[in-house]
Amino acid sequence: MKRIEVRKPGPPGVMQLLDVPVPEPQAGEVLVKAHAIGVGIPDCMIRAGTYAWMPPLPVTPGTEMSGTIEKIGAAVTSRKVGQRVYTTARERPHRGGHYADYIATPAEATFILPDTVDLDAAASLANYQVAYHIFNDALTPRQGQTVLIYAAAGGMGNALIDLAKAAGLSVIGVVSSAEKARFARELGADHVIDRKAEKVAARVSEITHGRGVEILIDPVGGPSIPGNLELLGPCGTLVVYGGLGGKAPLDLQSTIRTSKNSPAIRQFSIHTWDHLVEERRAGMRALIDMLAAGKLHPRIYARLPLTQAARAHEMLESGEVLGKLLLTP
Secondary structure, three states: OEEEEEOOOOOHHHOEEEEOOOOOOOOOEEEEEEEEEEEOHHHHHHHHOOOOOOOOOOEOOOOEEEEEEEEEOOOOOOOOOOOEEEEEHHHOOOOOOOOEOEEEEEHHHEEEOOOOOOHHHHOOHHHHHHHHHHHHHHOOOOOOOEEEEEOOOEHHHHHHHHHHHHOOOEEEEEEOOHHHHHHHHHHOOOEEEEOOOOOHHHHHHHHOOOOOEEEEEEOOOHHHHHHHHOOEEEEEEEEEOOOOOOOOOOOHHHHHHOOOOOOEEEEOOHHHHOOOHHHHHHHHHHHHHHHHOOOOOOOEEEEEEHHHHHHHHHHHHHOOOOEEEEEEO
16 A cells, blocks of 8 residues: 655655555554545644644654545444544544555544545545634634634635534635635635735724624734734634744733733634543534535545645645645545
């Protein structure tokens, strides 16, 4: 079988394609044959060696996979050969591991997928898991409130818009091109701001009639925090779910104290649920139920063969991907 391995972190070209034996499931494990493998920013950070929760080297990137159980190990009674499943590194001790044709993984690290769930769509669930916990744990949104979502045309933007609309929120999507603006509208954003062609603050004021937004969700943080606080309405909340912008240049306590709107900042991390096992799994089961019911709509940008994993990382890091990018065996 084919498997991607990184022995020394670096640019996309450091990923090596290996021919290795198909693993044998051990006691408590199942062997999953890949149908689709999700590609995400954490994969790129693991490859680059910049992920704060780096797994031991050498490492195979990949947070998630959808596929079919090919074989079960000893003592496994909860899974059967032939079942369609989703498996995620968030159910394992270390991140990564899924850029491979097959993976042997603990049975409890898999989620059974109903027949109505598309396997490509299921390989997008890592993004939806982050969005789910943002809306269900980090926030207490009320129907009719307005949420501003940065990077609204990406895989996380897709997930955030889906769950925001499911919660009855009005969505302002912020993107960086006319093409991405069209895509964000297709995803369901009520308003879209092209930050390269428009002033975000002026448009937010226009859309909200000067009030500001109740919720702002941002993957960048750092230098963008003070400006984003100004976009919030009374008692609004800024959720930063990444740190792509680095450190904030100002004393944020002073910035918050001088604001008339009593803003709040929440630094969100999916790693909060690393040890909250039942809560994490309950959330994933709820997402699978929503996917099966047609309430979630992951958009697949492209499907590349596993042999082109380096190209997939280049595409993702270039910002060209709209929705979710997949690798296939």
